[in-house]
Amino acid sequence: MKKYILPILLVILSVILPFIAGTYLLHIFTSILVFLALSLSWDMMLRTGQLSFGTAGFFGLGAYASALIVVKLGFDPILSLLVGAIFSGVIAFFLGFVVLRLREIYFAITTLALTHVFSVVIRNLPELTGGSSGTILSNAIFNGDPIKIYYMILIITLTVIGISEIFKRTRIHFAINSIRNDETTAKSSGINVFKYLLFVFVVTSAIQGLVGAAYVQQYAFVNPESTFSLNFLLLPIAMALVGGIYSTNGPIIGAFLLGLIAEYLKLQMPYGHLIVYGLIIVFVVLFMPQGIYKPIKNTVIGIGKTGGDINA
Amino acid sequence: MSFSLKKSYRLLLLLILFMVIIGIWRPNALLDGLQRGSLYAIIALPLALVLGILGVLNLAHGDFLTVGFYLIYMLYSRFNLDPLVSIVPAVLFLILLSGGIYLLTVKNVLKDGHLNQLLITFGISLVLIETINIIWTSRPRNVYTDYAYSAIEVGGFRFGTYELLYILIAVAVLVALQWFLKNTRLGQATFAVGQNPKGARIVGINVNFVYLFVFSVSIGILGIVAGFMLPRTAIFPGVGSPFSLKSFALAAMAGLGNLNGILIAGVTLGIGEAVINSIPNYGGWSDIVFFGVLIIVIISRSYRRAR
Amino acid sequence: MPRLKADKILRRFGGLIAVNNLSFTVGKDEILGIIGPNGAGKTTVINLIAGTLPVNKGSITFRDEDITKYPAHIRTQKGVARTFQIVRPLKDFTALENIMVGALFGKGNKLNEARKKSLEICELLKLKNVNKNVDELTVLELKKIELGRALASDPKLLFLDEIMAGLNSEETWELIEIVKGVQKTDISICVVEHIMKVVKELTDRVIVLDRGQIIAQGPYSEVSQQQNVIAAYLGEEE
Numbered sequence A: 001m002k003k004y005i006l007p008i009l010l011v012i013l014s015v016i017l018p019f020i021a022g023t024y025l026l027h028i029f030t031s032i033l034v035f036l037a038l039s040l041s042w043d044m045m046l047r048t049g050q051l052s053f054g055t056a057g058f059f060g061l062g063a064y065a066s067a068l069i070v071v072k073l074g075f076d077p078i079l080s081l082l083v084g085a086i087f088s089g090v091i092a093f094f095l096g097f098v099v100l101r102l103r104e105i106y107f108a109i110t111t112l113a114l115t116h117v118f119s120v121v122i123r124n125l126p127e128l129t130g131g132s133s134g135t136i137l138s139n140a141i142f143n144g145d146p147i148k149i150y151y152m153i154l155i156i157t158l159t160v161i162g163i164s165e166i167f168k169r170t171r172i173h174f175a176i177n178s179i180r181n182d183e184t185t186a187k188s189s190g191i192n193v194f195k196y197l198l199f200v201f202v203v204t205s206a207i208q209g210l211v212g213a214a215y216v217q218q219y220a221f222v223n224p225e226s227t228f229s230l231n232f233l234l235l236p237i238a239m240a241l242v243g244g245i246y247s248t249n250g251p252i253i254g255a256f257l258l259g260l261i262a263e264y265l266k267l268q269m270p271y272g273h274l275i276v277y278g279l280i281i282v283f284v285v286l287f288m289p290q291g292i293y294k295p296i297k298n299t300v301i302g303i304g305k306t307g308g309d310i311n312a
Numbered sequence B: 001m002s003f004s005l006k007k008s009y010r011l012l013l014l015l016i017l018f019m020v021i022i023g024i025w026r027p028n029a030l031l032d033g034l035q036r037g038s039l040y041a042i043i044a045l046p047l048a049l050v051l052g053i054l055g056v057l058n059l060a061h062g063d064f065l066t067v068g069f070y071l072i073y074m075l076y077s078r079f080n081l082d083p084l085v086s087i088v089p090a091v092l093f094l095i096l097l098s099g100g101i102y103l104l105t106v107k108n109v110l111k112d113g114h115l116n117q118l119l120i121t122f123g124i125s126l127v128l129i130e131t132i133n134i135i136w137t138s139r140p141r142n143v144y145t146d147y148a149y150s151a152i153e154v155g156g157f158r159f160g161t162y163e164l165l166y167i168l169i170a171v172a173v174l175v176a177l178q179w180f181l182k183n184t185r186l187g188q189a190t191f192a193v194g195q196n197p198k199g200a201r202i203v204g205i206n207v208n209f210v211y212l213f214v215f216s217v218s219i220g221i222l223g224i225v226a227g228f229m230l231p232r233t234a235i236f237p238g239v240g241s242p243f244s245l246k247s248f249a250l251a252a253m254a255g256l257g258n259l260n261g262i263l264i265a266g267v268t269l270g271i272g273e274a275v276i277n278s279i280p281n282y283g284g285w286s287d288i289v290f291f292g293v294l295i296i297v298i299i300s301r302s303y304r305r306a307r
Numbered sequence C: 001m002p003r004l005k006a007d008k009i010l011r012r013f014g015g016l017i018a019v020n021n022l023s024f025t026v027g028k029d030e031i032l033g034i035i036g037p038n039g040a041g042k043t044t045v046i047n048l049i050a051g052t053l054p055v056n057k058g059s060i061t062f063r064d065e066d067i068t069k070y071p072a073h074i075r076t077q078k079g080v081a082r083t084f085q086i087v088r089p090l091k092d093f094t095a096l097e098n099i100m101v102g103a104l105f106g107k108g109n110k111l112n113e114a115r116k117k118s119l120e121i122c123e124l125l126k127l128k129n130v131n132k133n134v135d136e137l138t139v140l141e142l143k144k145i146e147l148g149r150a151l152a153s154d155p156k157l158l159f160l161d162e163i164m165a166g167l168n169s170e171e172t173w174e175l176i177e178i179v180k181g182v183q184k185t186d187i188s189i190c191v192v193e194h195i196m197k198v199v200k201e202l203t204d205r206v207i208v209l210d211r212g213q214i215i216a217q218g219p220y221s222e223v224s225q226q227q228n229v230i231a232a233y234l235g236e237e238e
Helices: A002-020 A023-046 A055-073 A077-099 A104-123 A146-169 A171-181 A183-188 A193-219 A231-243 A249-268 A275-287 A293-307 B009-025 B027-053 B061-079 B083-109 B114-136 B164-183 B185-195 B197-202 B207-232 B241-254 B259-277 B283-306 C042-050 C072-078 C095-107 C111-124 C139-152 C169-183 C196-202 C227-234
Strands: B151-154 B157-160 C004-013 C016-026 C031-035 C057-062 C080-082 C157-161 C188-192 C205-210 C213-218
Touching: A002 A023, A002 A146, A023 A055, A023 A146, A023 A193, A023 A231, A023 A249, A055 A077, A055 A104, A055 A193, A055 A231, A077 A104, A077 A146, A077 A193, A104 B114, A104 B241, A104 B283, A146 A171, A146 A193, A171 A183, A171 A193, A171 C095, A183 A193, A183 C072, A231 A249, A231 A275, A231 B114, A249 A275, A249 A293, A275 B083, A275 B114, B009 B027, B009 B259, B027 B061, B027 B164, B027 B185, B027 B207, B027 B241, B027 B259, B061 B083, B061 B114, B061 B207, B061 B241, B083 B114, B083 B207, B114 B241, B164 B185, B164 B207, B164 B259, B185 B197, B185 B207, B197 B207, B241 B259, B241 B283, B259 B283, C004 C042, C016 C042, C016 C057, C016 C213, C031 C042, C031 C196, C042 C072, C042 C080, C042 C157, C042 C188, C072 C080, C072 C095, C080 C139, C095 C111, C095 C139, C111 C139, C139 C157, C139 C169, C169 C188, C169 C196, C188 C196, C205 C227, C213 C227
Parallel strands: C031 C188, C031 C205, C080 C157, C157 C188
Antiparallel strands: B151 B157, C004 C016, C004 C057, C205 C213
């Protein structure tokens, strides 16, 4: 039971946060949770061995689907979140049949190119999407109430954390870990490699679409440049790397750490605070390929072992 | 990789046919496309070289071009140095900068998987862009020179002469590169490392030096491009980024190691972009040419390989 | 009906024909040896039957079902398992987890069933360090993992690709005893081997391949005396 105490405390803390934190802090945490969910979704795909650069693309697709269905068809904003998720998921499903044949740099580059294609297409359909100037929603979700918005994002993020844990604890973990380690062994052990890749690709893309939808409903505004911004790719990657890839806890730790640092730096230097993310990515790849979560965990377990109260 | 230095005659013929048709239909687009395409090709050549010999896709490639731009811009605004003169310091600076970055970072991930290689160049890209952002902010900058806007008129058809230079430079860089690979000791060593790094090491080639040399000189070439492009280009911190992906598109289209193919692919896509650009109301779709072609090429290659 | 029937299977690599119109069967309760000089096409045969590579021509029938068109993972689920010549452990897993993968996906077990069954297999294989990561294991232990993963998928036909290579004589005997035990559980076995001692000890029958074709077959003691077999080997080694 001991290992559940910390997670439960953190969940309780996140639930009561609006009552103890001011608007500014709440806003920062809302935005950290957004990037946390993206970071986890990117990591879940990476666990299959596929490096996706399409995070911003599916985020943007979900954002647009959600915004347009509210503006054009008068959908309920909360329902539109689901629309965003489903739209990104469906697009990923069909694209998956083609792009999931690719590996390594070819998969990475194709997903990056797809992000650009999405944004070019949207920019060039002005009647539908508002073109390069974008579309403004008449009202933010919950009339812009920051507390309700925080809870909405919190629910989404907790759901994503839940999915990530399911991915870690069920046979899905065995399948995708095998695929990453050795595809030939995976196949000859009876794993339907393509089925699992497609499944993970669709789920993670749907998550990205959902988060994009929530984001756009929060800010009541979409435009190709800001909605498909590579920040929605870069920051999640940096967060996962710093915390530690192939885990749930890694991206969570990374998101809070980098989120808070970035917020501080944004106040200190208006231009170029993103340089920190670049430096962090380079530094982590070179010197701490495991991120900070695993080394910490191992030390803690190491201490526990010498104390004799943890049974391996 | 294996360099195919043989001329790609069949492709070349197709390209010429394509150009004739475009030339009759939209002569302006042909000229525009030729210029763009040549630029794309010179920028893509060094990326293809690094990809072929080191096996690293450098996602910071285009951002090194940006660094070149800003350096030349600074020399212009501080010391009123002509951009074309600044090419010399720009090339030297880029060689030193990229050589240093290579030794500090890329060198250490050469043996790692593609994941670390992509991520590290991705990180470098970000650092370069943001450094420029910090020093010069995101405000667009320009350099004005008279000669960049000179034009001539032939039979009622007016066109700029300066951009024609791009085509000459592209051909010159390509020829020089091939001459180097064939006729110098270092070039042949490079060639050998590209073919078989282990074998090259056994016969006594200093593979590490070849890697360093290829990486830094490739980036150095971008200094030449930056000098010629700057008089006609408004620059901002992200100006070079799209070239990384576009260059990879050309390298993938030409096939690894096919240097001539890159010029052909560059000109083809350049003209394609220019044609779409020249269609009223649909100009915005031209951005899709490269990404669309990139995706189609990669995927069709993967199908062919599977068979 | 034999358990496996390969009928005129053919595989090309570019211009080279690696397996040329090869037909053979593996009977129930049989241990078949596939031998032949280097480059004879032995591993390619395994790849073709296990589905790691598609055949260019010919058909494969397994337990009265045509499996020629099935991808590798389906064949494994149907009961064709294999090991790899160069061990391919899943390096982010422990020894036990490696074996569980076979039970989970080859057999379709639930997690706790798979764990239980894999522990049984570890016992059968005398594999002790079940919770160690694979990078801490010895060659023999890695070979056992390879075998264990295949066994966990509950196969009816098991291909062992040079599983004794790189082991000392004591370890080889240990593994031979294990394989003999496996055969008693209604699993047909096909061994590709270079070590003749192993072939002699294990197999009921051998087929000798040279350049993708069968040049001899029968019990090892007979086949090893045939002139063409000796010639094929002499052309290659020693």
